[in-house]
Amino acid sequence: MQVIPYVSAGRIEGLNRLGVFTLYDLIRHYPQRYNDFGDVTPIALVPIGEKATVLGRVYEVKVKPIRPRMTIIEVTLTDDSGMCYLSFFNQPWLAKQVAAGMMLVSQGIMEHNYGFRRMSSPVITVLDKDQSDSAPSAGIQPVYAANSGISQGWVKRFVNEALQKTKDMLDPLPAHLRLKHGLADRRFAFWQIHHPSSMEDYRKARERLAFDEVFTLQLYLLRRKQSNQAMPSGQAINVQGKAVQGLLEALPFKLTNDQQKAVQEIFADLARTVPMSRLLMGDVGSGKTVVALHALLATADSGRQAAMMAPTEVLAIQYASQLGPYLDRLQVRWAMLSSSTGNIERQGILSGLASGEIKVVFGTHALIEPDVGFADLALVVIDEQHRFGVNQREALRLKGQGVHYLTMTATPIPRSQALMIYGDLDVSEIRSRPRAMAQITTRLLDRQQVGVAYDAIRAAVARGEQAYIVCPLIGQAYESPPDGSEPDHGPEEELLTEYMDHEENLRAAKQEHDFLSQQVFPENRVGLMTSKLPAAEKRQVMEDFRAGLINVLVSTTVIEVGVDVPNATVMVILDADRFGLSQLHQLRGRVGRGDKDGEAYLVSGTNSEDALKRLRILEKSSNGFDLAEQDLMIRQEGDVLGIRQHGKARLRLVQVVRDRKIIEAANKEAAALLDRDPGLSEPEHAVLAWEFKMLTADWD
Numbered sequence: 270m271q272v273i274p275y276v277s278a279g280r281i282e283g284l285n286r287l288g289v290f291t292l293y294d295l296i297r298h299y300p301q302r303y304n305d306f307g308d309v310t311p312i313a314l315v316p317i318g319e320k321a322t323v324l325g326r327v328y329e330v331k332v333k334p335i336r337p338r339m340t341i342i343e344v345t346l347t348d349d350s351g352m353c354y355l356s357f358f359n360q361p362w363l364a365k366q367v368a369a370g371m372m373l374v375s376q377g378i379m380e381h382n383y384g385f386r387r388m389s390s391p392v393i394t395v396l397d398k399d400q401s402d403s404a405p406s407a408g409i410q411p412v413y414a415a416n417s418g419i420s421q422g423w424v425k426r427f428v429n430e431a432l433q434k435t436k437d438m439l440d441p442l443p444a445h446l447r448l449k450h451g452l453a454d455r456r457f458a459f460w461q462i463h464h465p466s467s468m469e470d471y472r473k474a475r476e477r478l479a480f481d482e483v484f485t486l487q488l489y490l491l492r493r494k495q496s497n498q499a500m501p502s503g504q505a506i507n508v509q510g511k512a513v514q515g516l517l518e519a520l521p522f523k524l525t526n527d528q529q530k531a532v533q534e535i536f537a538d539l540a541r542t543v544p545m546s547r548l549l550m551g552d553v554g555s556g557k558t559v560v561a562l563h564a565l566l567a568t569a570d571s572g573r574q575a576a577m578m579a580p581t582e583v584l585a586i587q588y589a590s591q592l593g594p595y596l597d598r599l600q601v602r603w604a605m606l607s608s609s610t611g612n613i614e615r616q617g618i619l620s621g622l623a624s625g626e627i628k629v630v631f632g633t634h635a636l637i638e639p640d641v642g643f644a645d646l647a648l649v650v651i652d653e654q655h656r657f658g659v660n661q662r663e664a665l666r667l668k669g670q671g672v673h674y675l676t677m678t679a680t681p682i683p684r685s686q687a688l689m690i691y692g693d694l695d696v697s698e699i700r701s702r703p704r705a706m707a708q709i710t711t712r713l714l715d716r717q718q719v720g721v722a723y724d725a726i727r728a729a730v731a732r733g734e735q736a737y738i739v740c741p742l743i744g745q746a747y748e749s750p751p752d753g754s755e756p757d758h759g760p761e762e763e764l765l766t767e768y769m770d771h772e773e774n775l776r777a778a779k780q781e782h783d784f785l786s787q788q789v790f791p792e793n794r795v796g797l798m799t800s801k802l803p804a805a806e807k808r809q810v811m812e813d814f815r816a817g818l819i820n821v822l823v824s825t826t827v828i829e830v831g832v833d834v835p836n837a838t839v840m841v842i843l844d845a846d847r848f849g850l851s852q853l854h855q856l857r858g859r860v861g862r863g864d865k866d867g868e869a870y871l872v873s874g875t876n877s878e879d880a881l882k883r884l885r886i887l888e889k890s891s892n893g894f895d896l897a898e899q900d901l902m903i904r905q906e907g908d909v910l911g912i913r914q915h916g917k918a919r920l921r922l923v924q925v926v927r928d929r930k931i932i933e934a935a936n937k938e939a940a941a942l943l944d945r946d947p948g949l950s951e952p953e954h955a956v957l958a959w960e961f962k963m964l965t966a967d968w969d
């Protein structure tokens with residue numbers, strides 16, 4: 270950046286804070302927005318009496334008192350054609366904002382009085398304060414992110430310098446791809462995104478640069494997949510062994526078609542020596558767990574080991590109680606490990622894993638502790654995978670060699686987004702639910718109407734059914750940062766804040782529990798579940814709830830993920846506006862699991878129309894895929910699930926829903942290109958290879 274004139278230390282620091290470190294960063298410091306002033310007319314040519322936009326430099330600013338407590342500000346504006354006055358009544362503060370030398374755009378009706386042209390109370394926009402020697406320009410003006418270290422005007426100037434300095438840069442995209450997708454030339458794109466000559470040119474420029482963003486990300490993800498698959502996995506897994514066969518008889522139900530297809534896809538992967546990298550995507554209640562069980566059993570049949578990691582202890586415990594009986598029956602040795610496993614038990618498990626006697630282990634992130642070692646880890650299953658940081662997932666995977674990798678998510682996402690986040694994974698999808706009969710009705714209630722929800726609980730309990738009440742997240746309202754910026758913390762920390770209940774949340778949940786058990790449901794058994802309960806107690810509470818000994822379970826969001834109690838039919842979510850749509854959808858998926866329909870009540874005291882609008886979407890739609898799309902439309906793109914994983918990739922332009930076509934195309938082309946030239950070593954790809962290396966150097 271030193272090649273740019275006037276780059277002082279302070280301004281460099283300001284730029285760095287904007288994430289700009291190189292010339293290349295500068296040209297990709299795209300405008301936040303544009304002011305479109307339309308056609309600018311030279312001052313002298315504006316017909317008198319007509320509305321017009323003029324652009325000029327302020328010559329002087331005068332404050333004229335005309336009567337007591339009445340002032341006029343008179344700004345003299347000049348351009349190459351002439352001058353006019355801009356007058357403002359009783360806006361004394363303007364005198365502080367407008368000063369001689371500034372470039373202004375003024376929109377208003379041009380009048381003529383006392384021999385001078387004048388606009389009375391026009392709408393004005395100060396273009397840039399420091400750029401006193403720039404040529405007046407009109408039309409669409411870029412507005413950049415700036416800060417106390419570097420002003421808007423300097424950003425603009427530096428960007429322009431950088432555009433000049435980089436104008437001979439070659440287009441990295443092979444010409445035939447550009448033609449095929451009708452993409453603009455890169456130099457044109459960079460210039461036009463900063464200085465659009467029309468909205469149409471802006472659109473073309475944005476499309477081209479968005480394509481480049483996705484293309485780079487896809488190349489990166491696909492190459493990562495290549496290198497993962499280059500690791501030898503040793504032997505293939507036997508997918509037709511004794512336990513797998515035995516499961517057919519042991520299961521009380523038949524797999525749905527989607528489940529069968531997913532099992533086949535997974536088995537096909539496991540039967541190869543190339544490690545599997547697969548994502549199993551399916552809405553809540555679609556039956557992913559039993560699909561994963563097939564993979565666990567096949568691994569055990571092959572005499573090797575499998576680990577299944579869940580983000581919460583409650584969920585790990587649930588695996589143990591759901592899948593454990595099958596494993597026992599099929600004579601597969603298994604264990605469950607979490608941070609609250611007692612020391613003696615833990616030592617036993619560790620030695621069983623190290624010797625290879627234990628074939629299947631369920632657990633939380635306790636599984637990634639350094640002293641947990643495996644004799645022959647061949648399969649890793651990660652549930653609710655977005656709850657883990659990349660490093661945590663990798664840590665488990667690296668406990669074996671060329672480990673097969675299956676991740677699962679119940680947060681359904683549009684395919685375009687899946688490509689962005691999981692371009693390096695193959696995707697299996699379960700779309701249908703095993704029990705399509707059960708329906709969930711969702712109702713939004715004002716806080717004053719909470720009694721309606723409690724009545725529904727009473728009615729359910731009277732029918733012998735059960736209910737959940739989910740307490741609000743205190744101090745952690747669902748909100749994306751107003752500037753759309755990335756949060757400062759990494760995914761690991763995120764996991765902790767998300768899964769350790771806040772002190773305040775705990776207190777609130779306890780209070781709510783006391784209140785509900787004593788005042789609202791004195792005749793029922795009301796249980797309490799939080800993440801801070803000791804494991805044994807958690808297990809007890811879950812067992813009691815499962816067994817029907819607890820009628821109403823008051824909980825913090827620990828139940829969000831994966832809990833499965835078919836007899837629970839009512840869920841009340843307090844302060845629902847504090848949760849994201851997908852999260853609410855997951856929560857309500859806990860009811861209506863059995864053959865009985867479910868009811869969800871979203872209670873909110875919010876006045877915000879936006880928040881209410883968001884919640885009403887849930888009343889109308891019960892399709893997770895629909896919701897995910899709607900959620901995406903509403904939320905800040907930067908905050909979209911998982912994109913954070915690519916925080917370094919800094920997706921500036923691409924928008925997951927809107928740019929679906931671009932994403933699909935970039936994914937396809939990146940795959941095709943790597944097929945032909947896996948190392949990007951052909952001369953035709955030299956520029957691309959260089960740029961790719963530069964951009965992705967610090968992404969891992």
Ligand code: ADP
Nearest residue numbers: 522523524525553554555556557558559703833
């Ligand atoms: P999720 O995909 O949300 O993890 P689960 O795996 O917990 O869903 O399954 C939800 C419930 O559906 C469980 O009680 C499970 O036993 C049951 N289930 C799974 N597959 C079938 C099937 N093919 N037929 C009937 N019930 C099924």
Ligand code: MG
Nearest residue numbers: 557558679831
């Ligand atoms: Mg699940």
